[in-house]
Amino acid sequence: MMTASDPQAARLFAALPIEDTAAQARLHARLVAGAQHEGLLDVAYRTLVTPVGTLLLAATEQGLVRVAYDSRDHGGHAAVLADLAERVSPRVLEAPGRLTDAARQIEEYFEGRRTRFDLALDFRLSRGFRRAVIAHLSGIGYGRTESYAQVAAAAGSPKAVRAVGTACATNPLPVVVPCHRVVRSDGSAGGYVGGAEAKHTLLTLESAA
Structure with missing residues (x-):
């Protein structure tokens, strides 16, 4: 980097x-x-303390490219930065200024004062069917949920329920692109990239609105 x-x-x-x-x-x-x-600054990053842990935010000139939980099982934020250096550009630097608006909007969301994000997003880390799923997720409104089967159908592949789960698990922009709003057909929460407790926190926050 x-x-x-x-x-x-x-x-x-x-x-x-x-x-x-x-x-x-x-x-x-x-x-x-x-x-x-x-x-020479291709990827700027900063961290943000939230009710679901410390998030890493990263942005290119095109927009927010990564929101990452600090998962120790997967190498934490250091591993995320290394992945960005490999997949986007090695010119990565901690530069909070580029992420001021993103941090402010995420804080407003957790304070219950924002139900929709208004940010430029860089989707380059998702391709193919996963990109189609990610594109659909932004349309699931605040306080609403859809099943994995519903998302698969909306993304054009009704039988690809497992692939929807994988797309959600690899969503590069959790919280901002709300994969936490995808649940099992029986109404149970299902898995989440940030863990079960984080998903419960997000869904509870939105249901209280």
């Missing part, structure tokens, strides 16, 4: 004592500004 577009700033950053956090913050801001100015 990219660490700097300004070699001098990078050397100074590396030489700073760990406890000199204010100076590190200033130099990091210089690195981000330099990367943006030179067109």
Whole structure:
């Protein structure tokens, strides 16, 4: 992953004592500004503390490309960043400024003040049938649910119920693209990329509206 577009700033950053956090913050801001100015920042990221854990948010110039739970079973956020570096671009840098609006809208959602996201989204991490499923999910309204079978039919493959489950499990934009609103035909919650407790929290939040 990219660490700097300004070699001098990078050397100074590396030489700073760990406890000199204010100076590190200033130099990091210089690195981000330099990367943006030179067109070297392809993927910006930040983290956000929420009721379902700390989420990693990442965006390209096209829009929000990744929302990730901190799953220790799958390597946590470090593994997500490595995957973005491989699949999107190695020029990845912590640059919260690009994600200010996304973070604000997600916070509003958890506060019960937002029922619909208004964000540019970059869907490049989903293809084929999974992309069709992801596209349909955004149309499932706040406080509503659909079964895996209903989503399969809407995506054009009524028999592909298991594939819908896989698409939801690999949804690159959970919370914002609401795969948590897909449940089993018997009404039980089913699986979720963020875990059963997170899915319950999201569905409970929306049902209280």
